[in-house]
Amino acid sequence: MSNNDELTWSCRLSLALALIAMTPTAGAFDMAELMTLMARVQTSSVAFEETKRVAALTAPIVRRGTLRYDRPDHLEMRVETPYFERMDINGNTLTIESKRGIRQVDLASTPGLAAWVAAIRATLAGDRPTLARHFAFEVRGQAARWTLSLLPTDPGLAQVISRIAIDGIEAQISRIEVDERMGDSTVLVVQSGTRAK
Amino acid sequence: MTTPRSWTMAGWLVLMVAAGSWFATALKIDSDFAAFLPGGQSQTQRIFSREMRDGVTSRLLLIELANDAPEKLAAMSKGMARTLSESPEFRYVANGENAFGAAELALIERYRYQLSDRVDAAHFEVPQLRAALEERLEGLSGGGGVLEKRWLANDPTGETLHVLSRIAPPMQPKRFDGVWFARDANAALLIAQTQSPGWDFEGQKRAIAAVERAFAAARQDGGARMRYSSPGAMSVASRALIAADVTRLSIASIVLILGILLWVYRSVPVVLLCFLPAVTGLAVGILAVSAWFGTVHGITLGFGATLLGEAVDYPSFLLTQLRSGESVRAARTRVGPTLRMAILTTACGSVALLFADFPGLAQLGMLTMVGILTAGAMTYWVLPLWIPAAMVRVPAPTKTPMHVTHAKSGWRVAAALVLVVAGFSWNRPWFDDDVASLNPLPAALKDQDRELRNALGAPDVRYLLVVSGPTREDVLHRTEEMRPDLQSLVAGGSIRGFDLVSDLLPSESTQAMRQAALPPGPRLRANLDEAQAGLPFRPHTFDPFLADVETARNAPPLSLPSMAGTALGFKAESLLRSDVGADGTRSDGWYTVIPLRGVTDPAAVAHVATAMGDAQVRWIDLRAESSAMMTTFRQRALLYSGLGALLIFGVLAQGLHSVPQAVRLMLPVLLAIALTAGTLVAVGSPLTVLHLVALLLVLGVGINYALFIARAAAARDDASRTLRTLAVVSGTTLCAFGMLAWSRIAVLQVIGLTVCIGVAFSLSCCALLIRTRDTA
Numbered sequence: 001m002s003n004n005d006e007l008t009w010s011c012r013l014s015l016a017l018a019l020i021a022m023t024p025t026a027g028a029f030d031m032a033e034l035m036t037l038m039a040r041v042q043t044s045s046v047a048f049e050e051t052k053r054v055a056a057l058t059a060p061i062v063r064r065g066t067l068r069y070d071r072p073d074h075l076e077m078r079v080e081t082p083y084f085e086r087m088d089i090n091g092n093t094l095t096i097e098s099k100r101g102i103r104q105v106d107l108a109s110t111p112g113l114a115a116w117v118a119a120i121r122a123t124l125a126g127d128r129p130t131l132a133r134h135f136a137f138e139v140r141g142q143a144a145r146w147t148l149s150l151l152p153t154d155p156g157l158a159q160v161i162s163r164i165a166i167d168g169i170e171a172q173i174s175r176i177e178v179d180e181r182m183g184d185s186t187v188l189v190v191q192s193g194t195r196a197k
Numbered sequence: 198m199t200t201p202r203s204w205t206m207a208g209w210l211v212l213m214v215a216a217g218s219w220f221a222t223a224l225k226i227d228s229d230f231a232a233f234l235p236g237g238q239s240q241t242q243r244i245f246s247r248e249m250r251d252g253v254t255s256r257l258l259l260i261e262l263a264n265d266a267p268e269k270l271a272a273m274s275k276g277m278a279r280t281l282s283e284s285p286e287f288r289y290v291a292n293g294e295n296a297f298g299a300a301e302l303a304l305i306e307r308y309r310y311q312l313s314d315r316v317d318a319a320h321f322e323v324p325q326l327r328a329a330l331e332e333r334l335e336g337l338s339g340g341g342g343v344l345e346k347r348w349l350a351n352d353p354t355g356e357t358l359h360v361l362s363r364i365a366p367p368m369q370p371k372r373f374d375g376v377w378f379a380r381d382a383n384a385a386l387l388i389a390q391t392q393s394p395g396w397d398f399e400g401q402k403r404a405i406a407a408v409e410r411a412f413a414a415a416r417q418d419g420g421a422r423m424r425y426s427s428p429g430a431m432s433v434a435s436r437a438l439i440a441a442d443v444t445r446l447s448i449a450s451i452v453l454i455l456g457i458l459l460w461v462y463r464s465v466p467v468v469l470l471c472f473l474p475a476v477t478g479l480a481v482g483i484l485a486v487s488a489w490f491g492t493v494h495g496i497t498l499g500f501g502a503t504l505l506g507e508a509v510d511y512p513s514f515l516l517t518q519l520r521s522g523e524s525v526r527a528a529r530t531r532v533g534p535t536l537r538m539a540i541l542t543t544a545c546g547s548v549a550l551l552f553a554d555f556p557g558l559a560q561l562g563m564l565t566m567v568g569i570l571t572a573g574a575m576t577y578w579v580l581p582l583w584i585p586a587a588m589v590r591v592p593a594p595t596k597t598p599m600h601v602t603h604a605k606s607g608w609r610v611a612a613a614l615v616l617v618v619a620g621f622s623w624n625r626p627w628f629d630d631d632v633a634s635l636n637p638l639p640a641a642l643k644d645q646d647r648e649l650r651n652a653l654g655a656p657d658v659r660y661l662l663v664v665s666g667p668t669r670e671d672v673l674h675r676t677e678e679m680r681p682d683l684q685s686l687v688a689g690g691s692i693r694g695f696d697l698v699s700d701l702l703p704s705e706s707t708q709a710m711r712q713a714a715l716p717p718g719p720r721l722r723a724n725l726d727e728a729q730a731g732l733p734f735r736p737h738t739f740d741p742f743l744a745d746v747e748t749a750r751n752a753p754p755l756s757l758p759s760m761a762g763t764a765l766g767f768k769a770e771s772l773l774r775s776d777v778g779a780d781g782t783r784s785d786g787w788y789t790v791i792p793l794r795g796v797t798d799p800a801a802v803a804h805v806a807t808a809m810g811d812a813q814v815r816w817i818d819l820r821a822e823s824s825a826m827m828t829t830f831r832q833r834a835l836l837y838s839g840l841g842a843l844l845i846f847g848v849l850a851q852g853l854h855s856v857p858q859a860v861r862l863m864l865p866v867l868l869a870i871a872l873t874a875g876t877l878v879a880v881g882s883p884l885t886v887l888h889l890v891a892l893l894l895v896l897g898v899g900i901n902y903a904l905f906i907a908r909a910a911a912a913r914d915d916a917s918r919t920l921r922t923l924a925v926v927s928g929t930t931l932c933a934f935g936m937l938a939w940s941r942i943a944v945l946q947v948i949g950l951t952v953c954i955g956v957a958f959s960l961s962c963c964a965l966l967i968r969t970r971d972t973a
Contacts, residue, residue, distance in 0.1 A: 054337055056349055056738045061338040085339050098339065106371060156375070182346065 029142045031128065034168075037143060039126030041171050043070045047191040050079075054184050067190075069124045075117070089117055115157040119150050119164045120176065135164075145169055202582045209477070209579070216480040224483070225492040240776070241815055244663055244788055245822045249428075253771035254658050254792060255395025256288070258427040259649040260408065263384035265421040271374035274385040276415035277408075278376075281389055284411070286404040289764045292387040293370065293377035300763045302357075305364075306348075308759075309356040310749040312703065314363075316711040320354065321721055321746075326728035329354045334732060351741035364700050364765075370653060379652045386653050390767065391429060398436065401429030426646040428658070434642060442940045450936040454509070454929045461925055462516065470584055471516070474572035475508040482568030486560050493564075494557055500890050501564035503948060506933055507543060507897045508572035510926040512580055514539065514905065517922040526581040533577070535908045538852040540573030542845045542904075543897040549840035553833055561890075562837075569897075607965035611868060618872050621879035628831060629883035654694070656792030660799060661817040662695075662806060665776060665788035672773065672787045673704035675813050682805050683791070691802055693795030698772040701765050708754045715750045718743060827886065834889050838896075842867070845900060862907055865966040866899035869958035876954055882947070891948045895955030898930060903963045910967060923960065930956050 045068040052061040065079040079085040086097040094105040094113065107114040115134040122130040131137055134157065135150040150164040160180055167175040176188040249255060260277070262270050278292040310316050319325055333353050337346065348357050370377040370386050377386040389408070393400020405425070412423045458468040482501060487493050515525065518532045529536075547569070550562025650658070664679065666672040676699040683695050703711075716724065722743055729739075753759075757773075760766030776786040796802060799818065806816035842863075849859035870892055874884060882888075902923060909919035930952065937949025 052338060054346075056346075056735055057334075057337070057733045058735050059733050063338060079339075083335055083338065096339075098335075100335075184346070 029139060029146055031137065031139050033143065034139050034146060034148065035126040035128045037126070037171050038124060041069070041071070041124065041126075044068070044124070044172075046173075048188050049191060050186060050188045052184070052186045055182065067188075069121070072125055073121065075121045075124070089121065115152055115154040116161070119166075123148060123166055124173070143170060205579050205582055213477070213480065216484055219484060219487075220480075224487055226495055226498070240665065241663075241817060242822065242826060244665070244776070244790075244815075245661075245817055245819060246826075247774075248661060248790060249819065249823075250396040251394025252790060253390070253768075254656055255428045256391045256393075256771070257655060258389045258391055258404065258408065258425055258430060259646075259653055259655055260387040260389065260423065260425045261379070261384050261649055261652070262387075262412070262421055262423050265419050267373050267378070267382060267385075269419060270378075270385040270421060271376045273412075273415040273419075273421060274376040274387055277411045278387060280411040280414065281387075281407065284407045286392050286400070286407045288390040288392055288767050290387060290389045291764075292385070293372050294375050301765050304760060304763055304765060305360050306352070306357050308749075308752070308755040309352065309360055310715060310746065311708040311711055311752070311755050312360045312700075313356040313711070315354075315356065315359060316714055318714045320714065321716050321724060323724050323727045326354070326724055330728055330732055330734065334734075350738055351745050353739055353742055377653070384652075386649075388653055388655065390771075391427070393429075395428045395432075397429075398432060401427075402433050405430055405433055424645055424649070426642070426649050431642060431646065439942055439944065442942050442945055446936040446940055446945070450933040453932040453936070457925065457928050457932065458513075461513075467516070467584060470580060471512040472509065474511055474575035474580070475505055477575050478508050478568035478570075478572030479505050481571040482564040482566075485567040486564050489563060490556065490560055494560055497557060497560040497564055500561050501568065503890065504547070504561075504565045504894050504897070505568045505572065506930065507894060507901070508569060508576075509929060509933075510898065510901065511536070511540065511572055511576040513925045513929070514901070514922060515576060515580065516584075517925050518918050520918075524581075525584050529577065529581045532908075534852070535904050536573075536577060538848065539901040539904050540569060540577070541848050541852070542900045544569045544573070545844040545848050546838075546841035546893065546897060548844060549837040550834075553837050555830060555833060558830075558834060558837065610965055611865075611962060614872060615868070615875075618875035618879060622875040625878050625881070626883045627874075627878055628828075629885050651795075654794055656696070656794050657796045659819050660793055660796050660802070661819065662791040662793060662802070663788055663815045663817055664791065664813055665786055665815070666813055667786050669773065669775075669787045670704050670706065672789050672813075673699050673702065674706060676789055676791070677704060677707060679791075679809070679814070682809070686802060686805060689798075689801065691796070691798035692793050693797075695794065696768075696772065696792050698769055698789045698791075701769045702755060702757065702760070702773070705754045712750055712752070715746050717750070718747050721746055831884075831886050831889065834886060838889065838893055841893075842896065845896070849900075858907075861967065862900070862903045865962035866896060866903050866959060868966075869899055869955065869962040870895055872958045872962070873951065873955040876958075877951060882950075885947065887944060887947045888951050891951035892955065894952055895959060898926075898956060899959035899963070902927070902959050903967060906963045906967045927956050927960055 045066060048065060048067050050063045050065075052063075054061065061082075063079045063083075064081050065077065068074075068076045068078070073089075073091055075089040077085075077087040084099060086095075088095045088097070089107070092107045092114075094107055094117065096103045096105065105113065107117060118130050118134050122128075131150065134154050135152055137151070138149045140147045140149070146168050148166045148168070150166070152158040152161055152164075160182075161178060162181050163177075163179045165175075165177045165179075166173055167177075172190070174190050178186045180186075262273050262277075265273070274292045275294060278290045278294065281287050282290045305312065330353060332355075333349060337349070348355065371380060371382065372378060373382055373385075378384065379386060389404075391401065391404040393404065395401065408423075408425060416423075455468060458471055459465070462468055462471075479502060482505070483493055483498070486497065514536055515529060515532060519525065519528045544566050547562045547565035550558050551566065553559050553562065649655070664672055664675050666675055676697055680697060680699075683692075683697070686692050687694060699707075715721075725739055725743070757766065757769060760769055772792075773787065773789045776788050793802065803816045803818075806814050846859055846863055849862055850856045853859055853862070873892065873895060874888070877884060877888060905919050905922055909916045934949045934952035934956070937945045938953055940946045940949065
């Protein structure tokens, strides 16, 4: 009987230990899962409001526009106010269109810029190897509400940017914050009501 | 007891030991090809040869890494750039990582108001400042905002970026992982500027060795391959090629010559003694040249050894004439006058070269003259002492007497030959002065150079625009004025780009003008305050700008010393140079070279250069210029060879005591030379300087043949012996130069072929045409 009891207790104990061990794994949301989640999105188009805080300026700069992504590597940022500007990234070519004219930049020639583009585009694409090439990353939260922190490892980008944090709900990015070394920051908030497809 | 034999041997040994120790310790071999350029050059030619020797393009080494994954190639490129930039062999290395390092950026930032062509009186007025500030504000909010901030506070008008965009080559290769890659992204590209000038063979060799080591270290055990090219690397490669071929072919020809001589003399010591005069002549010749000129040029050595090939024949002229049982001394007495004349004619033929105003030609003349005289003296006085008659067992000559043709039929055959050769060479180019045809490199290496140059957008090596003037300031000022014209050439597509030294280092007057245009502190502050009104910049944001402008107003001008040690300083120094006078030392002015990239319409550039209508601006086509120099060189060589031929004629007339007899001897040889030249032209190998050197040798051996044939014709009993003599000497010459004709290298092939054809024509012309007074 005492033998039975002992057996029961040990069973219970091991079960309890197993449960304790399993809990974090079962409930956690990791990079692999986030990437799988994001990889399902074919195309998305959202409206955003961007707030830039620059030490040299008395007031923040607020810009509004739309951000569009098409799998696998097309990203377009269209700013409507206060100045028109369109940044179109297709493959390795960045086209900047403003009232000053159209300029084309080869991303492969400018590593800093390439890393900055990778932060957003590779996250949207669920492209973990590209993110890993430019950043050290960490995911926190649940699928329902996650935060991806990216710390640049590329020396060119690390000189100016200290951290990029991307918040999301399921496969939808809701907020991007870019912190610069000099203290300036840019926060891009996705307006609700627009969805990924 | 001392005999003449033992003291000559002792003397010879002492001489050889002295020569050997001199060669080992004090002999300086010079590889600077300027020795083969004329002394009295025009300023254009001086600048040209200087740029070819140690100009900026002569130092550029282009490197390509391929055959591995792009990430690995990029890492290799970075590794090699680090290693090479620490190597003392290189001034700088660029692979696209940082177009400009921190030192260069700091220099540009510091002198931006003196460097920027936008700085004028209006540039800091309220409307211009307002526009600049609005542009900054827009830039800050836009995509490139992060980059704009670096210079916002101290440079709101963006002068640093403007200057950078002007001096950074606009045509850069693509980049991957931050380093240059070729268009199709499978090869990484680097440029390195060597410390040693392009002409410095040893320095270039060290630089290439450093590149190979750096590559081996960076590659580790991957499968990557490297290709590189530069004028220096190409000369190292061509030397290696020539050396390999010369070694291979000389071993083969020495074996053949030894075989012939052994077959004739049946005695190893005699055969070895036959080589002594030529070897001694070469050694003494080199001693004389290096004592007189201080150095011996590599090319002189090569050509001189060729011309001294004739001396190998001298002992044969003596030994093959031996009658059975006759001592060598007795034979010498008999053949002496002819042999003496054979030696003296050749020596006189090269005396004329001594007076040439090309140091290289003069060296060649001295080496040949001293060498031939020494070899002749050895054969004439020393060999008869050293070779006892018993040692030489020449096989009895065949009894068939020399076939004697009738004078008339001889001339008829010769005339027919002349007609045939003239018919085939009619209307073909006679001379080829393109330096490229002397270039021993295979076409593949030249194509590789062109490929790498295009991929890197490196300056064209063929065309140069040169601006000269009495002072540095003057040259800089004139260069500044040329910018609009050059820009219109770029716009019109005639060239892809250009480098102006005045963009790096404006003239002092221009710098002073820009400084004078900078407003004093209070006025700039007032202008800025007004321009800033209503814009969201914090007060005092631009205080660093005000301070920098105030500093710049009173700053000393940017000068070469203040740029020293930076990549910009190296670049400015290599572009802006003090002219060297005709005597090589006196400095009588300055000049700058404007390297041009991607020249597609040279005529348009030449037109712009001449349209400027002043002697200060010159358009140099290196190829045309070097061809013109080759033409001068060729004409001088021809002139001095002609003078040499006259001297030979004089010696012959004196020695034979008869002018008509000298004409009869000389004419067949000159005819043979004309036929040789005609044949070469007819087979599509127009004459170069190398052909001329080879023909000079043909003249020497031809006269020898003529002398011995004439001697035989005069004394019938020697006819069969002379036939044997001619068979041996022409056989050895044909062997030695026939081997060269097999070379893969055009330079050697040309010499070999010319001498072989020349020997054949000399023999036949002399045999056909030479008569003595008795038989004529």
